[in-house]
Amino acid sequence: MEQKTKINAQDGKQDLVITREFDLPVDLLFKAYAEPGVVEQWMGTKVLKLESRKHGSYQFETTDAKGSKYRFNGVIHEFSPNRKITRTFEMENTPFGVQLELLEFEQLTDQASRLNMHVIYESPAKRDQVLQLPFAQGINMAHNRLQDIVSKLK
Amino acid sequence: MNLRRDVFQAIADPTRRAILLLLASQAMTAGAIASNFDTARPTVSKHLQILTRCDLLEQEQNGREIYYHLNSEKMKEIADFIEPFRKMWDDRFNKLETIMKKYKAKK
Numbered sequence: 079m080e081q082k083t084k085i086n087a088q089d090g091k092q093d094l095v096i097t098r099e100f101d102l103p104v105d106l107l108f109k110a111y112a113e114p115g116v117v118e119q120w121m122g123t124k125v126l127k128l129e130s131r132k133h134g135s136y137q138f139e140t141t142d143a144k145g146s147k148y149r150f151n152g153v154i155h156e157f158s159p160n161r162k163i164t165r166t167f168e169m170e171n172t173p174f175g176v177q178l179e180l181l182e183f184e185q186l187t188d189q190a191s192r193l194n195m196h197v198i199y200e201s202p203a204k205r206d207q208v209l210q211l212p213f214a215q216g217i218n219m220a221h222n223r224l225q226d227i228v229s230k231l232k
Numbered sequence: 233m234n235l236r237r238d239v240f241q242a243i244a245d246p247t248r249r250a251i252l253l254l255l256a257s258q259a260m261t262a263g264a265i266a267s268n269f270d271t272a273r274p275t276v277s278k279h280l281q282i283l284t285r286c287d288l289l290e291q292e293q294n295g296r297e298i299y300y301h302l303n304s305e306k307m308k309e310i311a312d313f314i315e316p317f318r319k320m321w322d323d324r325f326n327k328l329e330t331i332m333k334k335y336k337a338k339k
Binding site for chain 1: 319
């Protein structure tokens with residue numbers, strides 16, 4: 079089966095491209111990025127602020143299973159409805175730096191659209207660190223589960 | 233079988249995972265690696281020894297220094313680094329699609 083979400087990340091480069099096609103008209107896909115209430119649902123985060131306009135800014139807050147809170151923020155440089163969002167993204171209190179995100183929304187048919195997300199990091203090393211985050215967390219989670227099971231056996 | 237279990241035990245330790253992530257971008261000497269941790273240097277050496285023993289790290293002599301670098305072939309055996317990242321976005325986008333289909337129905 080072909081994968082719906084594709085990532086193109088070349089070795090030694092400081093950017094990557096995420097591509098995904100949706101069974102949605104382009105205006106609904108765009109709404110999912112523009113409306114705070116909708117962003118909260120699919121990103122699984124609390125939206126502290128989201129000013130969907132040029133020179134607007136945003137801040138999200140995510141709480142993990144242990145109750146730790148993580149904040150993310152950025153500034154919106156371009157906001158062209160149903161077409162393009164250019165914004166920065168930063169995980170607060172982490173060494174990953176700021177990334178530039180260029181989101182292009184494309185209408186394929188009345189009921190289908192495509193999102194092209196070009197993400198540029200400060201350096202190839204920082205890009206690779208961010209790419210590996212879910213890997214590190216995933217292993218961590220598997221390990222925690224293992225510990226839970228083991229502790230119940232005692 | 234035993235070797236495989238050893239590899240997974242090796243990466244179950246948070247310090248050793250941090251070492252792997254650190255070396256993902258560049259080869260480093262033991263001293264340079266240790267300077268990234270509060271842990272005592274002999275402890276870091278022990279972690280390096282374990283990672284090297286299960287072939288996750290390779291040593292390379294460069295003049296008087298020994299550099300550690302990732303054995304990418306072995307790392308690939310554990311997991312494709314990008315796959316969890318892709319899966320994370322795929323899950324999010326699936327959710328987005330489901331939510332917006334309902335949003336459409338509501339209108």
